[in-house]
Amino acid sequence: MAHPHDFAASLRLWRRKRGLSQLGLAGRTNISQRHLSFLELGRASPSRDMVIGLAIALDVPLRQHNSLLMAAGFAPVWRQTNLAAPEFVQIRTALDFMLAQQEPFPAVAVDRHWNLLQSNSGAVRLVEFLVGPLAPDAAINLADALVAPDVLRPYLVNWVEVVGYFVRSVEADAAADGSAETAALLQRLLAYEGVHAAVNAPPAELAITPVLPMHFRKGTTDLRLFTTIATLGIPQDITLQELRIESFFPMDEATARVLRGWVEQGTAEALSVPG
Missing domain, CATH: 1.10.260.40 (lambda repressor-like DNA-binding domains)
Known part of the structure; x- marks a missing residue:
């Protein structure tokens, strides 16, 4: 009652x-x-x-x-529908189109708490270059992957700046939606080593770029990417309101050449395999 x-x-x-x-x-x-x-x-x-x-x-x-x-004693009015449901066929078509259009650059679809729902080939190539092949059907939370000490952090040169900004955005989400789940996500992220210091760190230098890029480095390869986040307009389902599409773009031509080169390399390897 x-x-x-x-x-x-x-x-x-x-x-x-x-x-x-x-x-x-x-x-x-x-x-x-x-x-x-x-x-x-x-x-x-x-x-x-x-x-x-x-x-x-x-x-x-x-x-x-x-x-x-x-x-207040009333039944809920908003549904939460599985993204695979038949009534979402047009939504999935639009999502597939957006992810495909982003190729060869990475793009992902996530839920409100950064659980990975779908990715394009560009995102798979980037992650596998940095951390190696992923287990099939593995549940991936991009917030944990970014903030935890043993996934992307070893390759993210400006981890302090990026994570400081990201965790503050999760704090804003927790304040905005008031849900226990977002509050739990925030506490989980803050518990990782170095996160409190990152959140409270002053800017390393005056901003010299229009956006903060994610600067990855592995071996002799440097990648600088900035991101955009899109949401659905006027959603009437909880799943769709909480859906986010994050697209990654190269910050410089050197990064663009690397990302395009991975596609060309994969095509060449495929063509060299005997039929």
Whole structure:
């Protein structure tokens, strides 16, 4: 059974997260400040439409929107569908297109917590160059791979700067979505050796590039890549709202030549194999 105070506490928490006064939120939802105060004290019970209106006004993510509804005693309204479901065929087609268009440069699709869902061949080539072949169907979390001491860190020259920025972005995610899962991810990342120091480190030097590249080095090969992150517009499913497509681009022509060369090398090797 839902308890009125569960919803009241959640409502107060989200309003404060968004930096709104009771008067400000009341104005957004076209209710009186007195009524909102009663809702936050558990002295009034919201209707289903009221919960939905408040969640929209507070820009609550779909997953937490469902939690608000359940705290108020209502059924969830947003689905979480497996990406492989038949109704997502057009989404998967678009995702395949985006990843293929990025070739020969890396691109990946991840969920809200950086679990790898899909990658293109460029991403596979980059990872295998750095750390060797991956186990088939291995579960990969890109946040752990980046932050942990024994995966990408040995090859990431500017690990301190990159990880400092990345962990701060996870902190922002944890504050924005208010979920236990994102909070757990943040605590896991902060527990790795050197991460607290990286987060608190001052900039090494004045910025001389428009974006912070990831500078990988293995042997005599240097790779400098910057990334972009895309999300789906107006998602109406939890899975799709939490989907991210991260694309990696070369920061210089030398990096581009290496990434293109791996494709040409693979094609040449394939053609040399007797049929």
